[in-house]
Amino acid sequence: MSAATTSRDEKARMPRAKRSERSRAEARLGWMLAGPAFGLMLLVTLYPIGQALYDSLFSLRLTAPDERELIWFGNYAVVLGDPALWESMGVTLVITVITVILELILGFALALVMHRAAKKLRGLARTAILVPYGIVTVVAAFAWFYAFDINSGGFVNSWLSWIPGFDPDLNWFAHPGTSLFVIILSEVWKTTPFISLLLLSGLAQVPGDLEEAAKVDGATGAEIMRRVILPNMKAAIMVAVLFRTLEAFRIFDNIYIMTAGANGTEALSLLAYNTSIGRLEIGLGSAISVLLFLSVLVIAAIFIKGFKVDLAGGKNS
Amino acid sequence: MRAMTWPQRIGWIVITVLVLVWSLFPVFAILMTSFKTPSGLFSGTLIPTEWTLQNYAEILTPGGSAQELFLTSLRNSIGISLIATAIAVILATLCAYAIARLDFRGKRIILVTALAVSVFPVVSIVTPLFNLWRSIGLYDTWLGLIIPYLSLTLPISIWTLAAFFRQIPWELEQAAQVDGATPFEAFRKTVVPLAAPGVFTTAIIAFFIAWNDFVYGISLTSTDAARPVPAALSFFTGASQFEDPTGAISAAAIVVTIPVVVVVVIFQRRIVSGLTQGAVKG
Numbered sequence: 214m215s216a217a218t219t220s221r222d223e224k225a226r227m228p229r230a231k232r233s234e235r236s237r238a239e240a241r242l243g244w245m246l247a248g249p250a251f252g253l254m255l256l257v258t259l260y261p262i263g264q265a266l267y268d269s270l271f272s273l274r275l276t277a278p279d280e281r282e283l284i285w286f287g288n289y290a291v292v293l294g295d296p297a298l299w300e301s302m303g304v305t306l307v308i309t310v311i312t313v314i315l316e317l318i319l320g321f322a323l324a325l326v327m328h329r330a331a332k333k334l335r336g337l338a339r340t341a342i343l344v345p346y347g348i349v350t351v352v353a354a355f356a357w358f359y360a361f362d363i364n365s366g367g368f369v370n371s372w373l374s375w376i377p378g379f380d381p382d383l384n385w386f387a388h389p390g391t392s393l394f395v396i397i398l399s400e401v402w403k404t405t406p407f408i409s410l411l412l413l414s415g416l417a418q419v420p421g422d423l424e425e426a427a428k429v430d431g432a433t434g435a436e437i438m439r440r441v442i443l444p445n446m447k448a449a450i451m452v453a454v455l456f457r458t459l460e461a462f463r464i465f466d467n468i469y470i471m472t473a474g475a476n477g478t479e480a481l482s483l484l485a486y487n488t489s490i491g492r493l494e495i496g497l498g499s500a501i502s503v504l505l506f507l508s509v510l511v512i513a514a515i516f517i518k519g520f521k522v523d524l525a526g527g528k529n530s
Numbered sequence: 531m532r533a534m535t536w537p538q539r540i541g542w543i544v545i546t547v548l549v550l551v552w553s554l555f556p557v558f559a560i561l562m563t564s565f566k567t568p569s570g571l572f573s574g575t576l577i578p579t580e581w582t583l584q585n586y587a588e589i590l591t592p593g594g595s596a597q598e599l600f601l602t603s604l605r606n607s608i609g610i611s612l613i614a615t616a617i618a619v620i621l622a623t624l625c626a627y628a629i630a631r632l633d634f635r636g637k638r639i640i641l642v643t644a645l646a647v648s649v650f651p652v653v654s655i656v657t658p659l660f661n662l663w664r665s666i667g668l669y670d671t672w673l674g675l676i677i678p679y680l681s682l683t684l685p686i687s688i689w690t691l692a693a694f695f696r697q698i699p700w701e702l703e704q705a706a707q708v709d710g711a712t713p714f715e716a717f718r719k720t721v722v723p724l725a726a727p728g729v730f731t732t733a734i735i736a737f738f739i740a741w742n743d744f745v746y747g748i749s750l751t752s753t754d755a756a757r758p759v760p761a762a763l764s765f766f767t768g769a770s771q772f773e774d775p776t777g778a779i780s781a782a783a784i785v786v787t788i789p790v791v792v793v794v795v796i797f798q799r800r801i802v803s804g805l806t807q808g809a810v811k812g
Binding site for chain 1: 761
């Protein structure tokens with residue numbers, strides 16, 4: 214009798230045991246397939262950032278590698294006490310805020326064009342909008358640089374000479390304001406396609422019948438935009454803004470090509486590069502790199518906690 | 531849809547022209563610069579006053595002042611970007627397949643990590659690598675660029691492919707098996723045709739990103755042994771030391787831009803779906 218109960222018990226337990234064994238096998242297979250990509254991804258990013266953290270605690274310059282000395286947070290004290298860092302931070306923030314605002318407006322306009330355009334024009338518009346995305350940032354930087362730079366035959370000055378008070382010999386890259394203008398222009402041109410594609414996919418998710426209903430109730434175009442379209446796109450807008458903010462914050466290529474950081478255009482990435490690879494001050498450069506990394510973390514945290522951007526939302530379903 | 535009235539039609543044409551001008555103007559400008567003669571460069575006009583192919587000769591024909599620099603860097607760029615793309619896409623395909631089809635803990639962690647890595651400031655990685663690569667001999671080598679390029683290509687590949695694979699109706703594979711196909715046949719005839727466009731699109735996007743790199747390119751190379759095109763452009767010099775490299779750089783810029791434009795024109799629909807699925811799917 215007792216044997217009978219055990220066998221019945223076993224029978225009842227069997228499927229569950231089997232299932233858990235199966236799910237364990239599935240998990241094992243899952244990690245076997247996903248592990249290499251995941252591990253490599255961590256290795257090529259976490260390891261260097263760890264190394265940067267470690268290096269930032271030493272006084273180390275490659276011009277005198279034997280004088281390496283542990284100074285704990287000495288590099289951070291030097292860097293944070295240097296007005297150059299705060300100037301860089303200021304420039305980076307100015308570039309980031311202005312480009313993201315401009316790109317949001319322009320990107321939204323382009324997304325509306327792609328969304329509303331008739332089929333024939335849509336393909337053409339979409340191809341044209343994608344061109345800046347595909348072009349190498351350095352090439353785009355040279356294109357804008359040559360258009361403006363009087364020392365390489367820029368033609369913009371002669372185009373603008375009809376404006377009263379415009380100096381036809383204006384050297385755009387000799388002043389902070391005008392340099393930043395061209396830098397921001399090239400950045401906006403190059404990266405707006407990305408933001409407009411994100412916004413386009415957001416637009417596609419706005420329920421069409423809501424729009425229709427609002428129209429029937431007599432809402433104007435502006436009201437529909439403000440009350441129906443924008444609220445329904447909030448998630449897409451926030452994700453687009455977050456991505457672009459983080460990307461704009463690490464701006465490097467076009468500044469390097471146009472001014473190499475001269476005339477008050479040295480954004481944080483350039484400061485880090487010029488310190489470590491330019492002047493071989495590995496300790497100080499690592500400290501700036503770590504600060505740049507922390508800034509990106511802080512921005513991401515503000516967006517995700519403050520604005521409740523759910524990056525992975527819906528992605529796991 | 532209602533037929534458009536004439537004013538509407540003209541409005542749309544104007545808008546499309548504006549979009550085209552905005553998107554293509556810099557490309558057109560640098561194309562025009564590439565046809566200018568050294569003296570005609572300073573005419574202050576967009577269209578060259580005097581046309582020449584000399585700049586293309588400088589970068590492409592034997593004896594051109596920048597030919598060796600350009601062609602070597604072109605080979606480096608193509609080789610390094612292709613290898614980094616291939617490794618990323620192969621590993622990401624396995625990873626995304628697991629995420630889309632298998633149930634295991636840590637899927638979310640993988641996706642969130644990929645996202646975090648993709649917004650990582652490249653300059654923060656390059657300083658330690660610069661130091662490390664010099665001490666272990668990877669500085670100025672192909673491998674020394676392929677490894678960091680994986681930090682650019684892997685996250686986007688995982689993300690995009692996972693989004694693509696989630697939309698594949700995997701039941702088709704079982705259905706084919708029920709209908710008598712062998713497991714391999716079922717996989718080849720149902721899954722592969724559905725997954726291939728996603729893998730292909732992901733490869734294009736990953737390649738664009740590797741091809742676009744500049745920070746690693748200038749920081750981790752010192753000669754033309756591994757220097758990729760974007761970095762090489764900033765090292766161009768004129769035919770003589772008194773001559774400006776503007777023309778040669780413009781010509782080289784056009785040569786590396788044409789393939790990109792062709793790919794964009796052919797695959798625009800796929801690229802758009804790849805980019806948007808990879809980034810937002812709310």
